[in-house]
Amino acid sequence: MTQRRHGAALEKALLDAAWEELTDSGYxxxxxxxxxxxxxxxxxxxxxxxxxxxxxxxxxxxxxxKKTRPDLPDTGSLREDVLTLMREIGTSHVQQVTVMYAHLASYHRETGRSPSDLFDPVATGRKEELDTIFDRAADRGEIKPEHLTERIKTLPFVLLRHEILSTFAPVPDHVIEEIVDTIFLPLVRCP
Structure with a gap:
């Protein structure tokens, strides 16, 4: 006899089934x-x-x-926190990112919205996590909070996503370090 699902268990089962359908059949x-x-x-x-x-x-x-969000690193430095998070995404989340973008290519044509609209950082909790990383860095005196716009906060992750979607492969460590060290950190570090 099958156990009836209710509440959060039912919602999770429905959303998991929807994800499986999306990855198997496409948008x-x-x-x-x-x-x-x-x-x-x-x-x-x-x-x-x-x-x-x-x-x-x-x-x-x-x-x-939300389900696959990486653990929030706390290494004691902004550079290492961002590198740790990007390494996790750039290796173990490559398939997920690729599947989402590949299967949602027709989303824009049908709805007029960008697939990026689906990845709301507030709804997924990513904004809060990034803010925590940046707040800790500001408290340590590594960065000036006034340098941080929402675009700058997400910049390394946007570049990482671009790299994943350009290669459909795990992102090499030297590429992640280049994004962080030569593009991102010079924008936010204290002089």
Whole structure:
């Protein structure tokens, strides 16, 4: 006999099924019915939570990004914290990044939104984590907070994502160090 799922367990099962459907079928063939079938549930169960495919895709991306978010490093230096985080993303998250962008290429055509809109740093908790890294660096006197715009905070990770999507391979350590040492740190370090 199958145990009925409720609450958070049911929502997790639905979002995991949606992610599996997205990675197997891609955005263009992603349907609510396919997710219902994959999750072994009924349409009303799914539609009570998400009224359409776009809402479900958004919730799925947030779910996966939260679920696979790397641990927040605390090495005692901004350079090492950023390098540690980028090394984790640049090795163990390459497939996830590639799959998300490859399967969401038609998202923009259909919705008029950029796939980047799906990766809301506030919703996924990434903004809070980056702020923690930068707050600690400011407290240690490594950086001046007034140098930090949201674009500068995310710059090394945007460049890392570009590298992943350009090569579809793990990012070599020398590339990660170049991004951090020659592009990012000169923008934020105290003189």
């Amino acid at each position: 263009a063939r992603f349907t609510m019915d396919a997710v219902v079938k994959r999750a072994g549930t009924s349409p009303p169960v799914l539609y009570r939570r998400w009224s359409d495919r776009d809402e479900l895709i958004r919730a799925t991306i947030v779910h996966i990004l």
